[in-house]
Amino acid sequence: MTTVRDLSPTGAPPVRSGALLAALVLAVAGYQINATMLSPALPDVIDRLGTTSGAAGLSQTLFFLFSAIGQVTLARLSDYAGRRRMLLATLAAALVGEAVCALAPTIEVFIVGRILQGVSAATFTLAYLTLHETLTPQKFGRALGIITAVNGGIAGVDLIIGGWVADTVGFRGIFALTGLITVIALVAVYSWVPASAATTGRMDWRGAALLGAGLTGTLLALNEGSVWGWSSPATLALLVGGVLALALFAVAERNNRDAIIDTSVLASRSGWPLLLTTIFTLAGVFGMLNFTIPLLTQTEGAGYGLSATTSALLYLTPASALGVIAAPLVGHFGPRIGWRRSVLIGSVGTAAAMVFLVLFPQSPVITCAALAVLGVTYTGYMLTALNGLAVALAPEDKPGSLPGLNGACFGIGASLGFAVASSVVTTVSSGGPPTADAFQAALWSSGCFVALALMTALLIKNPNKHN
Known part of the structure; x- marks a missing residue:
């Protein structure tokens, strides 16, 4: 384990950076696998709880909704209660939610458990703030990239494991597994994350x-x-x-x-363009990657007709794996070239990849290659740089305000992208089976969001001290 020799920008004492990072990776991984592992198990949830696809979908909607709410409120509350204390409280809520879902007799109880798990998305913002206040700028950038890599998925392995557990044990086994990881994360955070100073004021x-x-x-x-x-x-x-x-x-x-939110930051070009860039980026890529592409690759006739496992292995796992590699590298160079410049690089690259997806959706090879590029430009560059810039631009007296709101924008953008993509496919297909034209239209809608993200990214005004 390495130890930070230099004081952080806040003057915090030296800590064991390796142990700190390991604890925070475990904390955010608990939320991330709750977000991704369940996707292939939703049919099992519907079957075992005797519910409908609409109710199961609502559980996912509320999960991401409370992810957004938790990001903004708990990050701000941590300014007063301390980062470590809020990390422990958030993980405890996730653990209760996992137990509720594992034992849920009905879909209504299951939804309550998913809401509690969704709140644990705040671990990401709390982790970013903890790293920023504890590590030197260079070490912060590298650590930020590692945490963000988890945000893009566990190299696609989480999806494959989720499908295998659902097929062999059932969805309850997924929550037993995630609950075990959350317990380990609680112990690690309690042992290795230092207590942070709280600011004056009230929530x-x-x-x-x-x-x-x-x-x-x-x-x-x-x-x-x-x-x-x-x-x-x-x-x-x-x-x-x-x-x-x-x-x-x-x-x-x-x-x-x-x-809870500094309105002066929202009104400045350091605030609203960043938040809109986050929303538009997530809306464009999330709707495409988590809705349109799975349907396109698995639909017979109008798509590629692949199995769910083959689709995940060929079209989702490579992008996630490349993101795991790229994000730490982006975090390493981000403080050196500037977080705003990193956002612009990622935005241009993401837009370029979307052009090929929009123009050649019926080509499996081009689609696979474009998604792999997104693993670098979106998962690697955009997610890392947007989080880094939000932390860097936050007001010194309210360090949790902008990162928390930016984290909420991740959830808002994801929900918006999913809603628009699904509505376009349903409308163009006239309520019937998805058609090739429907997939094309959905990809165009995602491409428009990505184009808007590029435009708003150009408007971000980065103060000189953050260049």
Whole structure:
């Protein structure tokens, strides 16, 4: 294990950086495998709990929704309660959620467990903040890349293991496995993550409640609108209520010294272009990679007609594996060339790869090659650089505000991308089996999001001290 010899930017004492990084990798891995391992096991969930695909899909929607809410609220709360304490609390919530899902007799109980697990997404932002406050800038960049590599998936192995466990043991075995990893992470965080100093002030619970209500309403409306109907009373009520709550949130935060989000940062070109870049990037790539591509590669006639395992091995695993390799390298060079420049490199590369996916969706070879490029440009460059830039641009008196909000934008973008891609495929296919035209249209919609991300990335104004 190595020890940090130099003081961090915050003047923190030396720590064992190897042990610290190992503990944080375990912490974020607990959330990540909860997010990915269950995907191939959803049919088993439907069968064993006697539920519908809509209810199972809702459990996934709420999982990512509360991932977004947890990122923004718990990161800010950690400014007052301390990073280590919030990491332990978040992991404890995940462990309870895993136990609930493993023992769930009904889909309703299962959904409660998924909500608790979703909150643990805050481990990513808490890990970034802990590393930034503890390590030197050079060591922070490398560690950030390693943590972000986990965010892109465990080299695709998690998906394969999830499918195998579902086929042999059932979905409950997945939560037994993730629960064991969470227990190990709790012990590691307790043993190796140092306590951090807390800032003065008090948590903005009113702002947190309004923000949570706003995100819940708008994201649920976007995710369920294609199922319930975009003009249905339920969809409209959620959308209007969510927008109203977000408007009230903006008013309430205007002159609040302890605001959960620094509105001055949001209004600056250091804030809103970064957040929009995150949303548009995730919307473009997540919807394509986690919805359109699996359908395209597995659909007979209109697609490639592959099995789920073959599809994952050929089209998802290579991109994830390359991201695991690229992200630490990006983290190493990010502080040297600048996080903003790294974002631009990743954005240009991601847009270039999307061009080939949009123009040649019926070519298995070109699709595979383009997805492999995305493993470097998206998983490696974009995810790492966006997180690094959010930490670097955060106000010194509210270090958890911008990273937490940026983390929430990951969830918002993912939900938006999934909702748009699924709606496009359903609409173009006229409610029937997916068609080649539907896949083409969905890829075009994803490409438009990526193009918007490139435009907003160019607008990010990076202060000189962060160049």
